[in-house]
Amino acid sequence: MIRVLVSDPISEQGLGKLLEAEDIVVEKKTGLSEDELCAIIAEYDALLVRSQTKVTAKIMEHGTRLRVIGRAGVGVDNIDVPAATQRGIVVLNAPDGNTISTAEHTFAMMISMARKIPQAYASILRGEWDRKTFVGVELNNKVLGILGLGRIGTEVAKRAQAFGMKVLAYDPFLTPQRANALDVQQCTVDEIVVAADFITVHTPLIKETKYLISEREFGMMKDGVRILNCARGGIIKEEALIEALKSGKVAGAALDVYEEEPLAKEHPLKQFPNVVLTPHLGASTEEAQINVAIDVAEEVLKVLRDEPFRNAVNLPSLPADKMKQVEPYLALGENIGKMAAQLVDDPVTKIEISYSGDISNLETAPITRTLLKGFLSYHHGEEVNFVNAPLVAEQAGIQTIETKTSKHSVFTNLIGLEVTTATQTKRIAGTLNNGFGPRIVRLDGYAIDAAPEGRMIVTSHLDQPGMIGRIGMILADANINIATMQVGRKEVGGKAVMVLGIDNPAGPEVVRQLAEIPNILEVHHVEL
Numbered sequence: 001m002i003r004v005l006v007s008d009p010i011s012e013q014g015l016g017k018l019l020e021a022e023d024i025v026v027e028k029k030t031g032l033s034e035d036e037l038c039a040i041i042a043e044y045d046a047l048l049v050r051s052q053t054k055v056t057a058k059i060m061e062h063g064t065r066l067r068v069i070g071r072a073g074v075g076v077d078n079i080d081v082p083a084a085t086q087r088g089i090v091v092l093n094a095p096d097g098n099t100i101s102t103a104e105h106t107f108a109m110m111i112s113m114a115r116k117i118p119q120a121y122a123s124i125l126r127g128e129w130d131r132k133t134f135v136g137v138e139l140n141n142k143v144l145g146i147l148g149l150g151r152i153g154t155e156v157a158k159r160a161q162a163f164g165m166k167v168l169a170y171d172p173f174l175t176p177q178r179a180n181a182l183d184v185q186q187c188t189v190d191e192i193v194v195a196a197d198f199i200t201v202h203t204p205l206i207k208e209t210k211y212l213i214s215e216r217e218f219g220m221m222k223d224g225v226r227i228l229n230c231a232r233g234g235i236i237k238e239e240a241l242i243e244a245l246k247s248g249k250v251a252g253a254a255l256d257v258y259e260e261e262p263l264a265k266e267h268p269l270k271q272f273p274n275v276v277l278t279p280h281l282g283a284s285t286e287e288a289q290i291n292v293a294i295d296v297a298e299e300v301l302k303v304l305r306d307e308p309f310r311n312a313v314n315l316p317s318l319p320a321d322k323m324k325q326v327e328p329y330l331a332l333g334e335n336i337g338k339m340a341a342q343l344v345d346d347p348v349t350k351i352e353i354s355y356s357g358d359i360s361n362l363e364t365a366p367i368t369r370t371l372l373k374g375f376l377s378y379h380h381g382e383e384v385n386f387v388n389a390p391l392v393a394e395q396a397g398i399q400t401i402e403t404k405t406s407k408h409s410v411f412t413n414l415i416g417l418e419v420t421t422a423t424q425t426k427r428i429a430g431t432l433n434n435g436f437g438p439r440i441v442r443l444d445g446y447a448i449d450a451a452p453e454g455r456m457i458v459t460s461h462l463d464q465p466g467m468i469g470r471i472g473m474i475l476a477d478a479n480i481n482i483a484t485m486q487v488g489r490k491e492v493g494g495k496a497v498m499v500l501g502i503d504n505p506a507g508p509e510v511v512r513q514l515a516e517i518p519n520i521l522e523v524h525h526v527e528l
């Protein structure tokens with residue numbers, strides 16, 4: 001039985017697909033400490049969290065069965081993603097489901113701040129009827145600066161335009177065409193900081209965005225600027241914001257996220273009457289919580305069922321149609337990798353993977369990963385998977401190079417692998433042949449045509465009379481039946497290769513006898 005642990009409150013309605021699956025047991029245990037999670041996590045194949053559970057390396061270390069961690073939301077800063085990658089655990093998020101909720105919350109915060117709605121409401125509750133203190137400002141004709149024009153930033157821009165605001169935006173991935181289509185003015189961070197009446201951030205918290213708005217930026221801003229953060233605490237430096245509020249430079253701030261959450265009971269941000277604070281509520285709508293739960297449950301189910309999935313944060317993400325195009329090549333890539341691993345005897349320093357012909361137009365990253373997995377798992381075993389294969393290669397000191405050429409050779413598509421060790425270079429190439437399935441078509445530059453499957457004896461030898469007979473005799477004496485045979489050579493009497501498909505395994509003794517045949521240069525037993 002597959003077991004899934006849900007360790008934060010996640011919409012039950014959204015988890016439907018997981019709850020209905022007959023081969024899956026879903027257990028909900030919320031509010032657990034790190035130690036409590038460590039004690040039980042070994043029983044589960046998947047862990048689903050929102051933002052409360054901190055999924056640490058220690059928890060993953062105990063999660064020996066863990067294959068996937070699903071985050072019902074966007075930010076994965078509560079998950080130690082490098083530790084998950086190292087362990088080959090897929091980390092998934094649900095990036096789309098709470099976009100509108102967070103954009104709407106940003107807008108609710110902007111209007112609340114501009115019109116002092118929370119402050120006015122509190123005064124009414126105190127029994128006052130004060131119509132002077134709460135004079136606000138309009139959004140109409142104001143300049144809104146958006147840092148980070150991704151999913152949420154874009155939705156905020158659209159809403160701001162509907163309110164008559166002029167939108168300036170900075171995002172390193174914003175193209176002039178997209179800026180044009182969204183009717184936003186593309187600017188630098190500094191240009192925005194200088195010109196904006198309102199500034200809102202919608203980036204992830206990463207090295208490049210930590211303290212994106214700091215003392216220097218506050219110093220450049222217009223007097224009376226208003227600041228919003230509904231993304232992540234730490235994009236705006238709180239200490240600098242507090243100083244700018246004290247000096248009057250900043251006329252208002254609206255914050256949903258903080259450098260430390262929950263916000264401390266006595267936090268200095270609570271002393272300002274012009275600051276609106278919410279406790280990380282951007283995604284807290286009924287709709288968003290159902291959406292993110294549906295998305296994450298569907299994706300986790302796919303990982304558990306070995307089906308293609310989309311939203312992994314520690315894997316290259318591919319749209320479903322692009323994934324479909326590369327899927328037929330995955331098994332070929334994995335088998336090329338596995339075969340190469342069994343044809344070299346000493347440590348590998350470099351792996352070069354080349355794609356030529358039609359395949360070069362595809363998103364080949366998943367094929368590269370499966371090929372690396374096939375190669376590395378021969379020595380590293382089950383601990384290497386699709387997620388951690390590039391990392392395992394890097395940690396093993398193997399340089400990985402991927403090249404592409406759209407030129408067709410004899411084949412319309414060709415995956416080539418060149419593996420370099422201190423003493424040799426081994427080359428294998430395979431193709432996906434319409435109607436014939438995957439074939440190995442080159443071995444060390446010699447033309448062959450072998451199905452990458454089952455057990456094989458692969459030799460390199462001098463092309464001399466009697467070679468095939470001698471090899472056949474030794475295999476016959478060991479009661480090993482030859483199912484298929486492929487020989488490749490470039491010239492009569494020169495070097496040649498042979499690939500024999502065999503029906504039963506050839507042990508080390510048989511391989512030793514084969515290696516002793518005169519003019520045999522190399523013999524390998526390969527099992528795919």
Ligand SMILES: NC(=O)C1=CN([C@@H]2O[C@H](COP(=O)(O)OP(=O)(O)OC[C@H]3O[C@@H](n4cnc5c(N)ncnc54)[C@H](O)[C@@H]3O)[C@@H](O)[C@H]2O)C=CC1
Nearest residue numbers: 074075102148149150151152171202203204230231282283
């Ligand atoms: N308050 C809440 O409850 C919620 C907060 N969030 C947070 O909102 C943020 C944005 O989420 P999405 O729009 O879904 O993400 P997204 O990935 O669609 O957009 C982020 C954008 O930031 C841009 N970016 C990266 N580095 C940048 C830099 N140095 N300067 C400017 N832009 C940069 C990226 O190019 C990207 O377009 C994330 O931090 C997410 O965790 C998301 C949902 C709910």
Ligand SMILES: O=C(O)CCC(=O)C(=O)O
Nearest residue numbers: 050051073074075283284
């Ligand atoms: O689960 C939540 O409410 C937090 C949402 C959030 O911050 C995110 O999705 O990045």
